[in-house]
Amino acid sequence: MRRAVVLGGSIAGLLAARVLSDHADEVLVLERDDIAPSGLFGSGQGPRPGVPQGKQMHALLDGGRRRIDEWFPGFATDLIADGAALADTGRDLHTYVGGRRKVLVDGVEMISATRPLLEAHLRRRVLSLDNLHLVHGRVCGLAFEGDRVIGVRYTGTTTDARDEVVLESDLVVDATGRASRIGDWLREGGWPKPATRRMDVDLGYTTALFRRPEGGHDTTLAQSLSTTPDGRLRLSTLGRVEGDRWIALIAGYADDRPGRGSDEFLLRCKEDPAAAFRQLTEDGELIGEPASYGHPFSLRRDFHLLDRFPAGLIATGDSLASFNPIYGQGMSSAAMHASCLATYLKSGHSLRDPAWAYFKGARAVVDDAWQTSTRSDLRLPHVTGPRPRGFKVISRLSDLVDRASMTDPVIHRRCLEVTQMLSPAKTLMRPGMLLRAAWAVRRQEA
Ligand SMILES: Cc1cc2nc3c(=O)[nH]c(=O)nc-3n(C[C@H](O)[C@H](O)[C@H](O)COP(=O)(O)OP(=O)(O)OC[C@H]3O[C@@H](n4cnc5c(N)ncnc54)[C@H](O)[C@@H]3O)c2cc1C
Structure with a gap:
């Protein structure tokens, strides 16, 4: 790949950029906030406007921490040396x-660290890659040619830089977050919008x-x-x-x-x-x-359900799915999407075809995180659904496992592995697990 362009320089964009740096001659990260080391928000001392959730508590789950540590050995150690816990x-x-x-x-x-510190450490590591550069600008849309995306249209962020510029690219990665306009950009090019589920x-x-x-x-x-x-x-x-x-x-x-x-x-x-x-x-x-x-x-965009999609484009992070934040899945999901991107690029699929194989892998990651969070959300009295088939049974079994996890270390460990995104949600519903949970609850009641 000659050039890859990542839209958005937050957690998902930075992790995708890290993966792309192994496969492209040049990776450009296009971000509307001035996050260059010398820029207004480069120091990571505080939240920035492009990430309005930046003042809120963020914890990095073990699933994400382990992946990031593989891409950037010593990442967690450096954070801890800087005061994170x-x-x-x-x-x-x-x-x-x-x-x-x-x-x-x-x-x-x-x-446990503030969100600006986590992001600043990741940014420092990513910006030290030789073939990676930041572009300060605002994405306005995609550039199409035939059945593929050939680049991105963007403007500068100051009043004297309002003219649109096209940045050519072999692969465009949308990491502009939950409010991504990818559906509108696709429609402008004559392509269908992905269905959204909320x-x-x-x-x-x-x-x-x-x-x-x-x-x-x-x-x-x-x-x-x-x-x-x-x-x-x-x-x-x-x-x-x-x-x-x-x-x-x-x-x-x-x-x-x-x-x-x-x-x-x-x-x-x-x-x-x-x-x-x-x-x-x-x-x-x-x-x-x-x-x-x-x-x-919570919101997910189901790209995998589309019957037509241009080559040269993928989406990652919150642009793909954004969950109830109390489960803390967002940054680790972004890391897992980046792993899917690595698998896709290593598998040798042609960039001249739509990236269905990437979306298939990412769908499995989204399904699992969506299941973990919405299963709990749907048990709240004010949440109306839609409830999947068999929800009542699943909900009763989940209650059983939750109760057992109060006292049974094996069950609590498995619950932690699922909530920390180390194991798939279905491992909690295995017959051996449920039997053990029933015994644990019985002992609690004895
Ligand atoms: C209240 C709250 C608490 C959370 N707590 C946790 C937690 O504890 N643990 C956890 O893992 N996750 C948590 N999350 C989720 C986490 O914030 C996100 O999942 C994570 O930031 C990954 O998001 P992202 O990189 O996809 O998008 P974002 O972080 O939203 O970043 C999008 C980036 O795109 C840029 N951008 C947008 N539009 C344009 C444009 N047109 N041109 C150029 N740049 C553009 C933005 O400036 C921004 O930098 C929480 C979320 C919320 C809302």
Whole structure:
């Protein structure tokens, strides 16, 4: 491949660029924010406008961490040296359900850091690749010739750079995120739009940073799932991050969403049945105001269902699927899509044909993550569906496994492997697993 162009220089775009650098003479990453090392947002000191979720808590699951460490050996070690925390589930990840702590199982590791730090480390590694360059500009559409995409149309970001320029490319990778306009770009070229599937979850997210005093409590990562007296599910998560701080997140659904003010945030922490959140309000010192974010629905674009698609184009990351963020799947999914891209490029398929083999591989990744998150979402009373066939049975079996995971280490480990994107969701429904879960619940009730 002579040149590949990646649209969007966030997590998915950077990981795709890393893979492409092994296969193309030149890789260009086209990004609307000025993320060059000397640019406005190059230092990674804070969130940037192109990634509005950047102020919210982000944890890197083990599935993503392991893949990124393979592409960039020492990635996790460098992050930790910069103040990020590595949480081993057996020691540091405390999961509470209704205030009761789940049995601890070790060997699964997550990274807790602010989103700008994670992205800055990845960007530094990717930009050090010899054949990779950043282009600062805004994508306006695709350039087509016959049955293929031959490049991308973009403009500069200043008022005196409004003329469209075409950047020719052998492969264009759309990584412009959840709000990608890929469907419109395809339609402009006379191609069908991919069908979209959405799951309305109506989630409200609020994140706040706290200073971590010396000698205060030593929580690295804690998660608390609780139910309010009127049956609403709440999630709180707390993680140690760089700069001797904690990041804390409170999430609620429908009209139970947390408000913006610091008083309400602190009140929700004090009300939380898990002690770590009450301690946070005693030991920690709130920095600035909490930041809120709404996630009305999860969304996937089903490219694999199209009957016509141009050669020279793929999509990755949130542009392909964006999930309920409480499961933390987004960055690890992006890493797995990048793995699918590597497999596709190594398999020697011609770039003159549509990339169906890539979309087939990525579909399996999306299906699995979608199943894990929507199966839980559909158990929420306000989420209306659509519910897949056999949902009632699956939901009862999932309840059984969840209950068993409170006390049974084997079942909790398998649940962690699935939620951390190390094993497929179907492994939880194997007969041996279900039998063990039934015994564990029986013992709990005895
Ligand atoms: C509230 C919240 C919390 C989350 N928490 C987690 C978590 O804990 N763990 C986790 O793994 N994931 C989490 N995610 C998901 C995660 O943020 C994304 O999955 C991840 O950033 C990968 O996204 P992406 O690179 O595909 O897109 P994005 O990060 O959205 O980036 C898209 C990029 O494209 C650029 N762009 C867009 N349009 C154009 C254009 N026209 N021209 C040029 N550039 C353009 C943008 O500037 C941006 O840089 C969370 C998401 C939300 C909303």
